[in-house]
Amino acid sequence: MRLEEYELREWVRRVTHGEASRRDFIRTMLGFWLSGPLIAEMLRTQTSAMAQGRRAVQPTFTPTRRGGGGKLRLLYWNAPTILNAHFAGGARDVAASRVVYEPLFSIDPEGEFIPILAEEIPSVENGGRSRDGTWTIWRLKQGVVWHDGKPFTADDVIFTWEYAIDPATAATSRGQYENIRRIEKLDEHTIKVVFTDPTPRWYLSGGQILPRHLFAEYKGENARNAPYNLKPVGTGPYKIVDFKPGDVALYEINPHYHMPNRPFFDTVELKGGGDATSAARAVIQTGEFDFAWNTQIDKDVMERLEQQGRKGMFRFTTGAWVEHIDLNRTDPWTEVDGERSSVKVPHPFFTDPLVRQAFALAVDRRTIAEQLYGAAGQPTSNYLNAPRQFASPNTRWEFDLEKAAQLLEEAGWRRGSDGIRHKDGRRMQVVFQTAANPVRQKTQAIVKKALERIGIEVELKVVPSNVFFASDPGNPDTNSHFYADMQMFANSLGFDPQGPMRQFVSWESAQKANHWAGRNFIRWANAEYDRLWKQAETELDPVRRAALFIRMNDLLIEDVVVIPVVWRQEVSAVSHTLRGLALSPWGSILDDLAYWYREA
Amino acid sequence: MPFLISSPFVGEGEGKGEKREKVYQYLLRRLLIAVPTVLGISVVLFSILALAPGDPFEELALNPDIPTEVRLHLRQQFGLDDPLPLRYLRWLTAMLRGEWGYSFASRVNVNTLIWQRLPTTLFVLGTAYGLALCIALPVGVISAVKQYSLFDHVATAFAFVGHSLPTFFTGLLFILLFSLHLGWLPFIYSTTLEAQGLAWITEHLRQGAMPIAVVGLFESASLTRFVRAAMLDVIHQDFVTTARAKGLPEWRTILGHVLRNALLPVVTVMALQVPGIFTGAVITEQIFRVPGIGSLLISAIQSSDTPVVMAITFVYAVLVVAFNVVADLVYGLLDPRITYA
Numbered sequence: 001m002r003l004e005e006y007e008l009r010e011w012v013r014r015v016t017h018g019e020a021s022r023r024d025f026i027r028t029m030l031g032f033w034l035s036g037p038l039i040a041e042m043l044r045t046q047t048s049a050m051a052q053g054r055r056a057v058q059p060t061f062t063p064t065r066r067g068g069g070g071k072l073r074l075l076y077w078n079a080p081t082i083l084n085a086h087f088a089g090g091a092r093d094v095a096a097s098r099v100v101y102e103p104l105f106s107i108d109p110e111g112e113f114i115p116i117l118a119e120e121i122p123s124v125e126n127g128g129r130s131r132d133g134t135w136t137i138w139r140l141k142q143g144v145v146w147h148d149g150k151p152f153t154a155d156d157v158i159f160t161w162e163y164a165i166d167p168a169t170a171a172t173s174r175g176q177y178e179n180i181r182r183i184e185k186l187d188e189h190t191i192k193v194v195f196t197d198p199t200p201r202w203y204l205s206g207g208q209i210l211p212r213h214l215f216a217e218y219k220g221e222n223a224r225n226a227p228y229n230l231k232p233v234g235t236g237p238y239k240i241v242d243f244k245p246g247d248v249a250l251y252e253i254n255p256h257y258h259m260p261n262r263p264f265f266d267t268v269e270l271k272g273g274g275d276a277t278s279a280a281r282a283v284i285q286t287g288e289f290d291f292a293w294n295t296q297i298d299k300d301v302m303e304r305l306e307q308q309g310r311k312g313m314f315r316f317t318t319g320a321w322v323e324h325i326d327l328n329r330t331d332p333w334t335e336v337d338g339e340r341s342s343v344k345v346p347h348p349f350f351t352d353p354l355v356r357q358a359f360a361l362a363v364d365r366r367t368i369a370e371q372l373y374g375a376a377g378q379p380t381s382n383y384l385n386a387p388r389q390f391a392s393p394n395t396r397w398e399f400d401l402e403k404a405a406q407l408l409e410e411a412g413w414r415r416g417s418d419g420i421r422h423k424d425g426r427r428m429q430v431v432f433q434t435a436a437n438p439v440r441q442k443t444q445a446i447v448k449k450a451l452e453r454i455g456i457e458v459e460l461k462v463v464p465s466n467v468f469f470a471s472d473p474g475n476p477d478t479n480s481h482f483y484a485d486m487q488m489f490a491n492s493l494g495f496d497p498q499g500p501m502r503q504f505v506s507w508e509s510a511q512k513a514n515h516w517a518g519r520n521f522i523r524w525a526n527a528e529y530d531r532l533w534k535q536a537e538t539e540l541d542p543v544r545r546a547a548l549f550i551r552m553n554d555l556l557i558e559d560v561v562v563i564p565v566v567w568r569q570e571v572s573a574v575s576h577t578l579r580g581l582a583l584s585p586w587g588s589i590l591d592d593l594a595y596w597y598r599e600a
Numbered sequence: 601m602p603f604l605i606s607s608p609f610v611g612e613g614e615g616k617g618e619k620r621e622k623v624y625q626y627l628l629r630r631l632l633i634a635v636p637t638v639l640g641i642s643v644v645l646f647s648i649l650a651l652a653p654g655d656p657f658e659e660l661a662l663n664p665d666i667p668t669e670v671r672l673h674l675r676q677q678f679g680l681d682d683p684l685p686l687r688y689l690r691w692l693t694a695m696l697r698g699e700w701g702y703s704f705a706s707r708v709n710v711n712t713l714i715w716q717r718l719p720t721t722l723f724v725l726g727t728a729y730g731l732a733l734c735i736a737l738p739v740g741v742i743s744a745v746k747q748y749s750l751f752d753h754v755a756t757a758f759a760f761v762g763h764s765l766p767t768f769f770t771g772l773l774f775i776l777l778f779s780l781h782l783g784w785l786p787f788i789y790s791t792t793l794e795a796q797g798l799a800w801i802t803e804h805l806r807q808g809a810m811p812i813a814v815v816g817l818f819e820s821a822s823l824t825r826f827v828r829a830a831m832l833d834v835i836h837q838d839f840v841t842t843a844r845a846k847g848l849p850e851w852r853t854i855l856g857h858v859l860r861n862a863l864l865p866v867v868t869v870m871a872l873q874v875p876g877i878f879t880g881a882v883i884t885e886q887i888f889r890v891p892g893i894g895s896l897l898i899s900a901i902q903s904s905d906t907p908v909v910m911a912i913t914f915v916y917a918v919l920v921v922a923f924n925v926v927a928d929l930v931y932g933l934l935d936p937r938i939t940y941a
Contacts, residue, residue, distance in 0.1 A: 229708070248791055466903070
């Protein structure tokens, strides 16, 4: 069943005017794999009755007073090393800072926006968003104070932006402020974010807000000397007591927190170090800790722990992590002008669509997902899997070695006396590289076995992950050089696919000229894809924009640019006594820490 | 055993003042040799770390929302793109000023990080070495005195088993037994204990018990063998027979004459192990999440935080060189026959 756009619009109009059943509409849309929030968004563009900033998952518990909950013990085996999210080396640092600092809003697992330091979520109806996507006005919450008693105002928000975009500060959060031309102060508690180009991402306003009165003298070159990088002063539910980088952060309740009767716990301890397996044990078996983050461990161990442990369980967060195999479109074995994998030399056989399809058919995604990932991953045919409105319903995957062999025959690759396929005197042999990680090495082995069965010689290469993902222009083993035929890794695609999907536009090809800083490692070029991506950048209609991304994803799959393997989930270990956790994949996992509580 | 300077025997007729003067001369000479040694070590360490591939921005690379320019800019800011000699000189001048480097991950000076970790490492490893000594000395002495007795056989067996079991194995075994099965001891070391007074001490001992036992037992195994061997060397010498013939009680012969002489090599070995107390036990600290210098080192290596790795390995090198000198000096104090030529 296909639905034309004008039919859809008419239906939306009838629903919002009460002429058609709202329930039927939602059911049909869910049938189209559209997510609840998107449907709500579709209806919202017509009505203004939609309640704003409501938590989609309403906690059943409404505390009557602040504190009294004792100690909350969190375990991050990958230990935080700094408490300033703008210098974060990874999600662990963002989370540990998030306990103290707050952003303007957060996004819950359903994709709903929840105001935090904002009074309300801007919309066209409440005058917070321009119809042409050129500006957003944020009304800030009044009466919020920093942990040192100073009031929180518009100046802090503006300062944070200035701080992060200053190149001398060397903030890792700079990307979050792309496309912001300026931030104007309308009054003490109102700001206007003006964008350089009209954007559907009206909410872009960066991350955790820093206090201007403390950080003003630590902007730019001097940023590294700020004592507040380790002793933060925020507006969050908990205040820092002590922080030892790489070991432990101790927080205590903020008695002046701006939400009534929150938070629940008196102190929070965030301990780091060790390994994922024993972290899971500490929550599920011994109960020494209440929550452990990123406990992605061997599937068998995970199942055994779940059976034995009585103190907790694993919780899965469905984000947009996808483990995928890239097929190089350029020749990694010929050097031109001092670089291999040059855009000037096409790959000897990955330029043939039949060959690429054969490779895609030889990846046994079900076995990989079931044997290696268990509950923490599922086979997928899409590169873009989440949020749900962007997941394409049009793609399929299959594992069929016979069909793969047949395609290779058709393409003219015949088996030689050594069992390996040849064409025009060229052997079909590939080097398949990935970052060191036990699960990836097993995946490599499964793929290699299947490829060998259809007459392809495979050499596996494993690169330490701090090298594979390095940005060192001098190192040939990074994933951006891609000096191999195939490579596998995982990206987190985030809440909005605009940035991540940039990895396939033609002008981002990683090469010597740009010091391999381009994001398109495959060096694929497709005019239609480029056009769609640019269009999505300024498309303000959420439905049409989702359609653009679905088309982009379909192009990637039809043309076998990438072979998506497993849609991964983030795994946390959670004590049975903890309640109120939403565990959103779209921001920091501790975004709703103020709502967490314990029930004995 | 690392390089001991040869200690030739010299006649006993020399005066005390003359000897002291010689000690000072010897010390001065050793210290002067130590400077180029330490410099050489620092060049080697720095080059290896600088030439090692990888950079500290792995996780940033996983997020396609972070532009590559951010990472390239950070590389530049941290001076990762500068030529090696320039980077070494920069490090050396900073070190001479007492700045140990600047951690990429925490954006603070490395000495801050090391001072935070030192007390824990000193407590856990100091106690562990103390425990090792308490076990090794009596067991080694008894084993030697009652050579080939049942006690000696059992002690030898334990020493060999203890020495061949790696600490990561015994560590996990301990966790499995004491934390998971019996539930007696916590297996996550906490530096933020809230208890006061006596409760604080017991809590510390409870959480320290397993890491201390793992390291202590492992060290005691080799030390026991060492004490035993040293005792056996001495026990058959003529002056021991003479002491016995004079009618000295057996315990006085053993403690006063045999042990005192046997301790000489043992002290040297112990002195050379002291640098290890400062720099931590990498594996044990990792298993029990003891926030010591060893775990700082391993996490710095994993995240390519080279200034931290450099500082710790360099401090270790300096300590090894320093304690070699100390060991040689102590040797002379214990044995009057040794002089410093």
